């Protein structure tokens with residue numbers, strides 16, 4: 001269902017098919033640099049993601065995976081085209097105006113975890129909720145719940161430097177989930193982990209998708225991921241080259 005958000009620019013879904021779409025990327029391009037040194041990182045891509053999808057974006061280094069996921073996750077803005085997230089047209093909104101939408105709807109998992117080193121696991125996960133207006137008791141319950149869910153119940157007071165790579169990535173996933181997002185975007189979530197840890201991180205994301213119905217879009221080069229997610233999107237030189245809907 002398309003949820004009528006409190007933010008402006010609500011787009012009426014129109015028909016029953018579009019009600020199942022969580023994100024629409026329409027003719028989107030993203031350039032870096034100017035003049036002769038301009039790089040087209042994402043080149044006129046159009047793609048839709050449905051509620052409950054679990055998809056993997058695959059392509060060589062420099063093909064535009066991170067750029068596309070940043071656009072999908074509303075942490076960057078396209079130079080051309082439109083992105084409609086959960087029924088809300090983000091086109092006229094600045095990154096600053098997008099912040100509440102991002103906090104409410106999207107959980108982003110970065111390749112290098114992006115945890116804040118001076119904060120504990122608990123505090124890192126709590127951070128997105130501090131701006132949410134929820135009361136303290138709810139926040140305490142919710143942070144403890146997601147940390148337990150990712151198997152870090154006994155690491156809440158640890159700092160990132162006191163945790164393994166896999167544990168830090170679990171904290172990053174807990175932080176991405178804490179605000180109950182409808183969409184989780186994970187940029188190479190297993191790339192910096194050994195294969196056993198990578199499998200457990202991927203299984204965590206797959207369980208979330210299966211059991212909680214969270215839409216999960218990941219990018220990867222990793223066979224750990226490619227062997228387990230059948231719904232693959234290929235990207236090359238900023239363009240989609242194949243789309244396998246299953």
Ligand SMILES: Nc1ncnc2c1ncn2[C@@H]1O[C@H](COP(=O)(O)OP(=O)(O)OP(=O)(O)O)[C@@H](O)[C@H]1O
Pocket residue numbers: 032033039040041059060061062063064065066067068
């Ligand atoms: N901030 C930036 N400034 C200039 N060029 C950039 C910037 N970020 C990305 N690019 C360029 O845009 C293109 C796409 O980069 P992107 O990071 O999206 O690729 P990727 O598929 O995620 O690669 P990798 O697998 O190495 O992470 C590359 O040519 C890259 O050099």
Ligand SMILES: [Mg+2]
Pocket residue numbers: 065066067187
């Ligand atoms: Mg990348």
